[in-house]
Amino acid sequence: MPTFTNAKIFLGTDANSFATAMTTSNGQVTWVGSANDVTDPAAINLHGRTVLPGLIDVHTHPKYIADALHGVACTPPNVNSITEMKAALRQSPQFGKGETTWIEGWGFDETKLAEHRTPTIDDLDAVSTTQPIFIYRSDCHSSVGNSKALELAGIDQTTPDPKGGFIGHFADGRPNGYMKEVAATQLLIRAKSAQSFAGDVSNMATSSTHYLENGIVAIGELMGRMKPADSYHLYQAAAKEGFKPKVAIYYVYDEVANNATLKPTNDDQLRIAGIKVFMDGSISGETAYNQAPYPSGNRGVALTDAAKLRQAIDYARQHQLQVAAHAMGDAAIQLVLAVSHDLTPWLADRPSIRIEHASILSDQMLKEINDATMTYALVTQPIFFFAEDESYRKYLSPDQFKLIYRDKSMLATNAAFALSSDAPCTPWAEPDNPFVNIYAAVTRKAANGDVVNPEEALTIPEAVLAYTKWPAEIGGFTHNGTLQPGKAADFVVLDRDIFSIPAVELKDVRIKETWLNGQKAFG
Incomplete structure (x- = not known):
């Protein structure tokens, strides 16, 4: 039953409520109050650090992030041209690992590239024609693949556009590698994910540290899929391998429209919460x-x-x-x-x-x-x-x-x-x-x-509430969002006081510690 004292604890109940001490037991907050009332000699001294309820990213794409974490960031400030993108892809840990290993990247925006155009199948083939290459555009709606990726997805110049998506072509009719909008991008994603469910599970489990480093204890998965694998089963398997954040899944409506059995679930750690409509x-x-x-x-x-x-x-x-x-x-x-x-x-x-x-x-x-x-x-x-x-x-x-x-x-x-x-x-x-x-x-x-x-x-307290209390209420994370007795002992310790620093420093705040269920999970 650890007690934490000498802290600036933002309770998350409103913009102005703070405490200086807190006790947790069996994964829950059991008391909040003043450090002056703490008598436990074993209390953990936080030395004046600022504490927030665990942060909630109520709209994100963890599967994509898990892929991106072992992929190449094709974003500024490091990648500012297609030439630099090709060089970065050649430095990918996946480069040269064999014909079944995908080289992945993410984040390009053609308006930010020196060439002011989307990379094409020819650009990516200059990196490799034996390994499939897949790169998300910055919006994650569109993407580009090389010839090997299109081959694995069964795409050639006769492939019709999927409903709601567009397959790009050169003037001569040859596919140019650009897959515009989600329906087209999914053709490549399914080819990629079909190769290794175990690999997807491993990537997801490994990504857990990424969330804890950012203080994120709960997430909304806004791209739940039934194919090639059910997202619920993916998260179940990833949790067994160490994925720790709580998850609410929203399935893409087109994939469940004919599923009469999809129902919400109430497990605090992993829930089916809704449907996503584009x-x-x-x-x-x-x-x-x-x-x-x-x-x-x-x-x-x-x-x-x-x-x-x-x-x-x-x-x-x-x-x-x-x-x-x-x-x-x-x-x-x-x-x-x-x-x-x-x-x-x-x-x-x-x-x-x-x-x-x-x-x-x-x-x-x-x-x-x-x-x-x-x-x-x-x-x-x-x-x-x-x-x-x-x-x-x-x-x-x-x-x-x-x-x-x-x-x-x-x-x-x-x-x-x-x-x-x-x-x-x-x-x-x-x-x-x-x-x-x-x-x-x-x-x-x-x-x-x-x-x-x-x-x-927004004010700083409003922005913090928009990452704690309010997303908990929107996403159904009923045990999170505030630090009150009966709530989950999920909280973060910051490296500086977010409420008093100059606004210019806000983007430089970092997580010193993340605690889940009253146990230190990061830091």
Whole structure:
């Protein structure tokens, strides 16, 4: 029954509640109070360190991160051209390991590359034609593969586009390796994952340390799959091999639409929580579905129409699952509101519908959210404008840009609110570092120094609550989010006081220790 004393413990119940001591027992917090009341001579002295409830990344892609951790970061500041990308791929630990070993990378954004184009099958074939190569674009919707990867996926110039996706071609009809949007990217992912379930489990288990280093004790898996392996079974196996964060899985609706047996589960460590519906693509990829056109004249891609969204909502209601609707463009968000605004919520313990990203929100949309019968959550990622400011400036009109990532306005609505990373789906070397995201939310500064809609800045306590209490309530992590008696003894010790440092230092905060169930798991 360890007691912790001489600390600055943020309880997470509101923006202003702190304690200086805490006792845990059997994996739970049993008491919080003043260090002056501690008499235990064996109490652990934290020497004034700041303690937060364990952080929650309620929208991320752990399978992708597990892949990325042994892949190549094709992101600034290290990779700024296709030439540098090819050199980095040749330095991959997987390079030269044989024809069954995939070389993987992630994070490229063609607008940030010196060549100002997407790498092609020919670029990657210059690295290897005997090993398959797969690289995620920064949004994780699109990707590029070499000839070996396309061969394993059975893709040639006669392969039709999958519904909602596009296979790129050269002028002569030959596939150029670019797989645009999720449905096309999945063709390569399935070929890759089909080779080794055991390898996926091992990668996932190894990634556990990555989360603990970042203070993340619970995650929302927003890309649950049934093929080539059930994500629930993948996490079960990974947990047996040492994967420690708590997980709530949201299955891609298209993969479970005909599954009459999918039901929510209540295990605190691993749960089936909901379904994921893709309404559109990404702003940086010019595929977010917008009301105003991009400079190219396109308005993006509408991946789900009103009829299909109603089907998904009916499915979620019938199976008592939450709906997480990926909607970046304002037309996509408006469609979610139009279909669901007047519907009766079906979940009592959390919002029935999550709007993921909510990247462009007008005042009218905010009013509709406030006036709705439906209960919503808004889960957003300021790290996107932090890392992708140039793309947003390029592809959005000045009027659209004024409406991006309106964190303060979202927080003022009746909707639940949380920050998350969507990692690794952004061109930044640390895509799920919570403190980079908090820095962006508080300072509204992009990596290039641009200031983005500063009136939408959060306070530091609000940004911390958006990584603790509020995502716990949205994602159903009922034992986490705060440090109160009866809650899980999952907490982090910081290397500096996040509440008093200059805002410019927020992105430099690091985790000194992570504790799970009252036991030190990192540090």
